[in-house]
Amino acid sequence: MKSIKYAFGMSLIAMAMSAGTAQAAKLTLYCSAEEDWCQVMARGFEEATGIDVNMTRKSSGETFAQVKAESSNPKGDVWWGGTGDPHLQAAEEGLSIAYVSDMRGELHDWALRQAASADDKTIGIYSGALGFGYNSDLLAANNLPIPACWKDLLKPEYKGHVQMANPNSSGTAYTTLATMVQLFGEDEGFEFMKGLHANINQYTKSGSAPIKAAGRGENTIGIVFLHDAVKQAASGFPVVPVAPCEGTGYEIGSMSIINGARNLDEAKQFYDWALTAAVQSEAWKVKSYQVPSNMAAETSPDAPDLSTIKLIDYDFAKYGSSDERKRLLQKWDEEVSILPQ
Amino acid sequence: MRKAASEATTHPVLIFWIAAGWVGYVLLPWYGVEDGFFSFGWLTGGYPFDQDYAPAAFLIAQGEKLWLAPMLLALIAPLVVLRLRKTDPPYSVVLILAGGFGFSWLMAQGFGIGIRGFNYDWLTAIFGELGDRQFGMGYGALILASSFLFLFTQGIAARGAINGDVFVVSAIGGVIVIVATFVFFPIARMLIAAFITDDGGYAIGAFLSKFFDDRLWGLGCFWGARCGAALNSLFMAICVATLTTLLGLAFALVVTRSGFRFNRWLRALTVLPIITPPFVISLALILLFGLSGTVTTFFADLFGTQPTRWLYGLPGIMIAQTLAYTPIAFLVMIGVVEGVSPSMEEAAQTLRADRWQTFKTVSLPLMRPGLANAFLLGFIESMADFGNPLVLGGNYDVLSTEIFFAIVGAQYDQGRAAVFAIVLLFFTLSAFFAQRRWLGKRSYTTVTGKGDAGVHPLMPRRLAWPVFAIAGIWGTFTVIVYGMIVYGSFVELWGVSNTLTFKHYITAFSIGFTEHGLHWSGSAWDSFFTTIFIAATAAPLTAAVGLVTAYLLTRQTFRGKDSFEFGTMLSFAIPGTVIGVSYILAFNVPPIELTGTGIILVVSFIFRNMPVGVRAGIASMSQLDKSLDESSLTLGANSWQTFRRVILPLLRPAILAALVFSFVRAMTAISAVIFLVSAQYNMATSYIIGRVENNDYGLAIAYATTLIFVMLTAVAFLQLIVGRTQIGRRTQFVTGR
Structure with a gap:
């Protein structure tokens, strides 16, 4: 009996000691990019600094919901990745704090504009242009012409072949809606959405689902960010990305430090590290083809070259505000989504 | 007769719960330990004087958190009834008062004082700024709360409720408290949070406009829309x-x-x-x-x-x-x-x-x-x-x-x-x-x-x-x-490419050997071990809570039984997505701080799946004649012995169903889990859905296949331990061929 008690006592002490030594520096990372990229960021930072990283991957909408729910007792330190709007919204609601990194000198203008519009509470880490992609096998099988412009998608022969996400649930689809309003003007933009509605076979919930369905042959044309289309092509699916001829909108993937972070120093260290060229050059190796915000970062030869794409002057402040968003979504709900297909 | 006489003044159950209350108050850390429920870092981290790890008694002795002091009264009071007989009126009165007061005070101080001092403006208005704060409750509070609860139920039983049956009254009390804490409280939190408008008021109009929305009741599908x-x-x-x-x-x-x-x-x-x-x-x-x-x-x-x-x-x-x-x-x-x-x-x-x-x-x-x-x-x-x-x-x-x-x-x-x-x-x-x-x-x-x-x-x-x-x-x-x-x-x-390959299994489940020994290098191992651990913890708890509830519902009559049944079934009717969000809202802040732990996952599984245990138990128990219980009771067994020796053995199929179902559901659930997983406790399903989102069907399906085989093994194993009931019948259709 005695020896059992002794052994029990010793193991308790051993557990206690191991718990004691585990008090090393740590960082809780909320990641809203693709799983592989998130893994690269988390493991890379651990290797570079020796700081333990606890990483959770969720979509930007889910992460925003979580950060908001946890706001009176935050668990996370840094929120990295995901489209810019929820980051801007978090900044607007005081869920993130301002930080001016020393790395700013190396960044593209658009990354800094993102920071400026949120009082330095967020910053651009990558960007991607909107467009669409098609499954070349299915297009050929159905004898359909190759679409090149937004307006091509309205042609009746594409009926039942186009997929996009529901703007109510997806940031990507909301970007599409806002892009049409800015590109064609509000009235003509909504006319476009109505015409498109007739050809849509499904409004998916998630933003990149349409092109993934196209990759698997479950859909012909998907309206998505171009880097998502490129990724499908690079993964071996018969997908061809198209940058529309009229010009297009774009997103700025962002990063924020959470207000009330328990490991603020480590969070700032991660923030600086994530903006370096060396780190951002890793992205395309895990098939994330967004354009990095560090000007010196290298990109994949497959990645869409933003300089050759006609980009509109996207007004993030206006179309990212919750009032404008609510108004456009309500209008879309009432005028477009109820139409028969 | 001698035995009955000596029983009159020794109350083993009562002594146990009084002792437990003292242990919770004097020995165990009052507040939640930061590193997790099962870590023992606090033993070496300055216990018992460090504020984070101190038991309530030590805190008060140092002049801190004085609002914990009144509960001492509720701990001392039961000591005086130890010499009394159950039938003496003061016995029940003292226990009811002590237990009831202690429990209410514990809850009130927990909800009243949070991480920013008083939680409510009217408290600040009466008492002024508190200038102190407290975090979530820990072991000490948990044990003390149970102690108060069961002192209270023993008092009720001594008054003669349900034939003075301590086991039944305590079981009812226990189920009510945990269901209230983990079902009603989070849902109420979420509904309240949802009815607050942007400017902080409550709006019935907002509710109505959302309720009569076309997205809910639209009839568009009759003319081509949705x-x-x-x-x-x-x-x-x-x-x-x-x-x-x-x-x-x-x-x-x-x-x-x-x-x-x-x-x-x-x-x-x-x-x-x-x-x-x-x-x-x-x-x-x-x-x-x-x-x-x-x-x-x-x-x-x-x-x-x-x-x-x-x-x-x-x-x-x-x-x-x-x-x-x-x-x-x-x-x-x-x-x-x-x-x-x-x-x-x-x-x-x-x-x-x-x-x-x-x-x-x-x-x-x-x-x-x-x-x-x-x-x-x-x-x-x-x-x-x-x-x-x-x-x-x-x-x-x-x-x-x-x-x-x-x-x-x-x-x-x-x-x-x-x-x-x-x-x-x-x-x-x-x-x-x-x-x-x-x-x-x-x-x-x-x-x-x-x-x-x-x-x-x-x-x-x-x-x-x-x-x-x-x-x-x-x-x-x-x-x-x-x-x-x-x-x-x-x-x-x-x-695209139908070549056969082991690639997906290797990515997910590869094992490497390094100088430190075995290295679980596959990408799925972390979530896999977490899932097994959480599911194996949740299953027996779910079955236990479910069957005890079923027993109470079919075999006992007490006031408010209908609302009791309603309460225990409710969690099943709430979709997991809502459970997930309401749990985050309710258990992210003191007094019960659970987000980011494995416990919140276990708890959500218990209360999501409990109704199945209850249903299976009810379905089987309503086929067992009451005369079985009665004969057991007539022969001198108490209700706990009857439950354990007579009902439980006949309920083996129901137990098996409850165990299997809760284990499996814990491993395959997704809707609530997706909100509750954290970096440290990531579950298999949330990992898989991440791969599906990524169009990585191969890995997702490979992982799912592995899970299927693991669960098959577990089901077979459970069937082996629990065994099957033979209700005295000839075996059927087994002819020597």
């Missing part, structure tokens, strides 16, 4: 519940009432779909029947037709859900079909009824509780299902996914989510009440204490052929779907 989510959900749930109940009955009949030789195989087959993460069935269906699915292209080539996307929407969800929930109906039906006493059927046949008449007038009516339960389960499961509509929904919006996207979507609209949740709750509760009405107050008791050595008759022939055909076709279909899942896990890139 119907509201509420109508869609309702229609779908009714179809699925009917289909699953009929299929479940068919399978149960084939297993018990036919000479079918491969019963074991059929049983295994019908258990398959519930041990599968639900969206994996959807994936297999897409790979088979999608626009570019194997079957679709085969028939398109054969007949030269144009492939369509018919799968996306109602048909797809219905097929997937029927595949997934038929086994649940089967598990419910098999217990009932087996439980119908053969003597009744033999009596009918002795009276010259033919097989069809016996079945129609005796067997089938006795199966009504099972049919109603199976329908109810199917209806609620279908309503709350999240994974299948997520993958296969197409444009067919249902409530559960709409709730999820109202909360996580680009519109962060808790109000809408809450209104949708109320509608969903309304439907499921209506089903619950309808089922109770239909069953009425008739007696379905067939297993009595008297010997029953009959054999079930075979099915009537005019029933046998359709039943065989249906079970056969559906069984074959299930095998094909599962074949596709296994095959899919070995295919390089589905539809």
